[in-house]
Amino acid sequence: MFNRLRTINKNYALQLAAIFIGFIVFGISENVKGPAIPRIQYDFALDEQQLGSLLSLNALGYMLACSFTAFLTRKFGVKLVTLVAFGSMVISGVLIFFSKSYTFFGASYFLMYIGNGMLEIALAVIGARIFVRNVGTMMNLSHFFYGLSSTVAPMIASGLITVSVYGHVLDWRGMYLIMLSLCLIPMIPTLLSKFPGDDAADGPRTGFRELMRDPALWLLALILTFGVVAELAVGGWLVNFLEKAYAWKNVSASGMLSAFFLCFAGARLLLGPLTDKIGFNLSLLIFAGVSSICTFIAVWGGESLAFLFAAAGIGIAPIYPTVMAFIAKRYPRGSESAITFTVTLMGIGSVIFNYLIGAIAQFVKNTYGADTQIGLLRGLQAGYGFIGLCLLLCAITGVILYRYLSVRKELI
Structure with a gap:
């Protein structure tokens, strides 16, 4: 009995290592792009709309990966899928390093987002399977590691971009190679772990059609x-x-992005128990509403209020893990399908909205004068203001969900 208990504890420790380190490298892969994008834009001579199209294309890869990962998880197990996700991100780092043309770079970046999408689903499924108590706290704790790595990733990336090795500057290509190679680390505990649901069915599952009717x-x-x-x-x-x-300057701007993710990480570490206490429904609408207000004030309030860009991270941070915790609680027998549906729709939205941010910025910039500073400023404000609008819509949808479940006495 003691040996069995020790085996279970060892396996759970490996599971936690896989998911926590997995979120660390996930945060790195997602957020080193902040310091790199201005240089990518310069190297390939991209305007704001083309940049938005690039990010939109990568969101498409992310969405495609999300759409087929649940099927692969059911067929081959979450362990193999997680290993493939990490491996594809390492390979994409190598390909980005050797990319010289925009087409080759775009394809390599697309592969990285395929890996990101697969990892997104895989980590969410692992969390839904192994966290059975204090779901909100544990989901937020897991995603805290994403926020933690996201805090330091822009600063590390900004530093690596300027590092010289044997007389050659790493630049953004070398930075991506080094940062994405870190995905090799969580492959070790993943390889050594056993995950529930991979060896045998865990009872009847809620059908996809049934979920779609909710x-x-x-x-x-x-x-x-x-x-x-x-x-x-x-x-x-x-x-x-x-x-x-x-x-x-790039270092100062990257520092603000790091401050955003510092608030982001702190919120996920500290607000998890609060979401369990006040309920997932109420948490979602409050956090999204506060962040939308911070974002709007930061965009239109001028440089002196730029710190509110970072403060907005406090409310943005709990949204994803709280939705995942909500799904784990409401759909315990169909979490894989529910996660796939929500994340796939999220991917579609990312494709559309990333393009819209760039398109709106470019349109307003041209309206005020494409070659003027005021045109550039108004374009950037309009594009970033759209981010605030997304948060406002998030809060409004949270209110609708609250009212819908409240009437049915199904609040969580």
């Missing part, structure tokens, strides 16, 4: 979409905004 799942998908679009857009646009709108 309006609450559609509302959760919309909340996740608006919230995560805002989260990812900050990583892609904040440094660009501060450098071009306020002439901040």
Whole structure:
């Protein structure tokens, strides 16, 4: 009995290592792009709309991966899928390093987002399977490691870009090679772990059609979409905004992005127990509403209020893990299908909204004068203001979900 208990504890420790380190490298892969994007834009001579199209294309890869990962998980097990996700991200880092043309780079970046999408689903499924108590706290704790790595990733990336090795500057290509190679580390505990649900069925599962008939799942998908679009857009646009709108140096702008993720990580570490206490429904609408207000004030309040860009991370942070915890609680026998549906819809939204951010910024910039500073400023404000609008829509959808479940006495 003692040996069995020790085996279970050892396996659980390996599971936690796999999911926690997995979120660390996930955060790194997602958020080193902040310091890199202005240089990528310069090297390939991209305007704001083309940049938005690049990010939108990668969101498409992310969405495609999310759409087929649940099927692969059921067929081959979450362990193998997680290993493949990590491996594809390492390979994409090598390909990005050797990319010289925009087409080759775009394909390599696309592969990285395929890996990101697979990892997104895999880690969510692992969390839904192994966290059976204090789900909100444990989901937020897991995603805290994403926020932690996201805090330091822009600063490390900004430093690595300027590092010289044997007389050659690493630049953004070398930075991606080094950072994505870190995905080799969580492959070790993943390889040594055994995950529940991989060896045998865990009882009858809730069918996909049955899930699709639940309006609450559609509302959760919309909340996740608006919230995560805002989260990812900050990583892609904040440094660009501060450098071009306020002439901040890259190190200072990257520092603000790191401050955003510091607030982001702290919120996930500290607010998890609060979401369990006040309920997932109420948490979602409060956090999204506060972040939308911070974002709008930061965009239109001028440089002196730029710190609110970072403060917005406090409310954005709990949205994703709280939705995942919500799904784990509401759909315990169909979490894989529910996660796939919500994250796939989120991917579709990312494709559309990332393009819209760039298109809106370019349109307003042209309206005020494409070659003028005021045109550039107004364009960037309009594009980033759209991020605030996404957060506002997230809060409004949270209110609708609250009212829908409250009437049915199904609040969580």
